[in-house]
Amino acid sequence: MSKRKICVAVTARPSYARIRSALAAIRDHADLELQLVAAASALLDRYGNAVDVIRHEGFEVDRRVYSILEGENLVTTAKSTGIGLSEMAGVINDLAPDIVVSVADRFETMATAVAAAYMNVPLAHVQGGEITGSIDEKVRHAVTKLADLHLVASERAAERVIRMGERPESVHVTGCPSIDVAKTAIRDPRIEEDLFEAYGGVGPALDLDKGYIVVMQHPVSTEYAASRAHIEETLHAVARLGLPTLWFWPNVDAGSDGTSKGIRVFREQHGLPHVHFFKNLPPEPFLRLVYNSLCIVGNSSVAIRECSYLGVPAVNIGSRQTGRDRGRNVVDVNYDRDEIAAAIRRQASRGRLAPDLLYGDGCAGERIAEVLKNAPLTIEKRLTY
Numbered sequence: 001m002s003k004r005k006i007c008v009a010v011t012a013r014p015s016y017a018r019i020r021s022a023l024a025a026i027r028d029h030a031d032l033e034l035q036l037v038a039a040a041s042a043l044l045d046r047y048g049n050a051v052d053v054i055r056h057e058g059f060e061v062d063r064r065v066y067s068i069l070e071g072e073n074l075v076t077t078a079k080s081t082g083i084g085l086s087e088m089a090g091v092i093n094d095l096a097p098d099i100v101v102s103v104a105d106r107f108e109t110m111a112t113a114v115a116a117a118y119m120n121v122p123l124a125h126v127q128g129g130e131i132t133g134s135i136d137e138k139v140r141h142a143v144t145k146l147a148d149l150h151l152v153a154s155e156r157a158a159e160r161v162i163r164m165g166e167r168p169e170s171v172h173v174t175g176c177p178s179i180d181v182a183k184t185a186i187r188d189p190r191i192e193e194d195l196f197e198a199y200g201g202v203g204p205a206l207d208l209d210k211g212y213i214v215v216m217q218h219p220v221s222t223e224y225a226a227s228r229a230h231i232e233e234t235l236h237a238v239a240r241l242g243l244p245t246l247w248f249w250p251n252v253d254a255g256s257d258g259t260s261k262g263i264r265v266f267r268e269q270h271g272l273p274h275v276h277f278f279k280n281l282p283p284e285p286f287l288r289l290v291y292n293s294l295c296i297v298g299n300s301s302v303a304i305r306e307c308s309y310l311g312v313p314a315v316n317i318g319s320r321q322t323g324r325d326r327g328r329n330v331v332d333v334n335y336d337r338d339e340i341a342a343a344i345r346r347q348a349s350r351g352r353l354a355p356d357l358l359y360g361d362g363c364a365g366e367r368i369a370e371v372l373k374n375a376p377l378t379i380e381k382r383l384t385y
Contacts, residue, residue, distance in 0.1 A: 006372050007035040007097035009065075009088065010042050011108035012251060013050045014301075017283040019103045019126060021180035021365030023059060029369045035095045039065035040084060040108040041252035046279070053282045063091045067111070072256035074224065077107050084111030092119050098377055099124055102147070105132070105140035107221075107253075113143040122377055124149040126368070127176065129157030129164075132301075133322035135221040149375050151368050153305075153359045156325055174367040175360020182306045183362030185287035192285060196276065199285070203276035212244035213348060214290050217298035219255025220320045227255030228262040230335045234297065234317060235266045237340035238275065243348070245275040246289060294348035297340070304330055308356040313347035315340065327356035 006026050010016045027034040038061045042050040051061060067084040069076040088111050092100060100116035102109045104127040116123040125147035128140060144150065144161055152158045153176035161171050192198060196205040206212065217234055219227035238245055250259045266272070281289070287306060290296055295313040296303045299321055303314035308327035316332045317340060331347060333339040 003031055003033040004099065004373065004377075005033045005035055005095070005097040006099050006101060007037060007092065007095055008101040008103070009037045009039055009109070009112040010050070010054065010103070011040040011084070011112070012042055012106055013047055013280055014251065015103045015106065015109075016042065016050050016054055017181060017286075018176070018178045019101070020057075020283055021177045021184075022101075022126070022368040023365075025365040025369035026372065027059070029373065031373050032369060034059075035062050035097055036060065037063045037065060037088075037091055037095075039088070039112075040067050040080065044068060044252065047249065047252050050280060053280065057282065062095065065091060067108070068252060072219075072252060072254055074221070074254050077221065077254045081107050081111050084108050085114050088112050088115040089119065092116060092121060097121060099149070099372055099375065101126060101372075102143055103127065105130075105136040105143070106251075107135070107139060109143055110139050113146045117146040122149065122375070123147045124151055124372060124375070126151045127157075128152055129154075129159075129161040129171075130325070131160070131323035133220065133222070133319040136320075137323070149371070151371060153364075154325065172367070172371045174371065175362070175364035176305060177364045177368065178302075178306055179309050179360040180362050180365050181283045182287050182291075182309050185284040186291050186310065189288055189291050191288055191292055195285075195289075199278055199281055201276055201278040204273060206244040206246070206274070206276055208244060208292070210244070211294045211348070212246060213238075213344065214293045214296045215245055215247040215298050216296065216300035216302060217259070217317060218250045218300065218320065219253050219259045220299070220318060221254045223319065224253075224255030224258070226335075227258035230318060231259045231262040232266060233335045233337045234340055235262065235270075235272075236337040237344065238297070239266075239270055239272060240337070240341050241344060242274055243294070243344075245272075246293075247275050247277045248281075248286075249277065249279045295344060295350075297344055305359050308358050309360070309362075311353035311355050313350045313353065315343040315347050325358060327358050329353050329356065 038051040041047040128144040
């Protein structure tokens with residue numbers, strides 16, 4: 001009996017962390033064959049070149065899809081999605097997978113989902129059924145309607161997918177694969193001694209022993225014109241507090257240029273001697289840094305998803321995560337330097353919290369592999385409204 005071919009498209013730095021444990025479980029499964037496609041910003045150096053991390057961690061990349069147009073605005077986002085659709089259609093035709101897996105809610109995942117749907121290849125969607133702000137929610141729900149198999153992180157997410165009209169038997173609560181990585185990372189939570197030498201970045205080598213914060217703030221596509229103003233409020237708050245800070249570069253979304261320019265200009269004008277900027281770290285070293293931090297600041301889903309499990313206090317800024325199910329580790333603030341600074345002070349003083357299993361128990365990858373092994377290979381929606 002031949003192995004089932006499972007094609008997974010990793011389209012961005014966060015997408016790899018979201019799916020890595022499932023990639024390993026698929027690769028190591030006796031009845032499955034992993035076909036790994038690296039695409040979009042996962043291939044770009046300015047966003048951390050995640051494909052280098054993917055290969056370094058032992059995964060073979062079967063195809064590379066270059067699809068990102070320069071500009072980071074609404075027009076280039078739409079055009080990049082179109083390029084990705086055209087390229088992914090060719091990749092799927094070439095690889096002839098039995099199932100295609102699309103991850104989460106980024107604009108690049110839309111290209112994978114549409115290509116698979118139009119080519120009559122069963123589509124599995126990871127992390128559907130969640131609610132957030134921005135364009136991400138539209139993309140996530142659109143991919144849900146294109147998908148034939150739903151691998152969701154929580155019971156709440158499963159209920160939402162079923163209420164959208166999907167067949168209950170096609171919905172599987174697996175937990176989130178990113179929690180698997182968090183579980184592995186904290187088995188040995190020590191931070192690498194040569195952190196700054198190993199991963200480079202810009203800024204001084206900081207003394208992390210006395211406490212530090214982590215910042216990850218991305219532009220909001222539906223508010224992209226305000227991205228520079230948004231990041232400047234956070235910059236002023238962080239500068240005012242003077243805490244050692246590890247700051248991670250934004251994703252390739254509309255408004256990313258405004259976010260990046262805001263950081264560069266502020267750094268030139270104000271110095272920021274207590275901040276070190278990174279492009280990207282491998283998943284475990286990154287999560288160890290987060291785990292040992294006083295708190296995480298910004299609007300990344302890491303603050304809500306992984307940090308709920310890790311018990312790390314989080315300051316969530318703005319609308320990007322509006323509606324996402326969250327644990328007791330999160331406080332929400334507006335784009336206001338005074339609010340942000342006050343929230344960081346409060347959260348940084350809380351200490352580590354008890355783990356919350358809202359997004360899973362750390363075994364999602366193996367569950368996903370088993371579902372993919374046993375799922376029917378026929379496309380049959382039979383939606384009920």
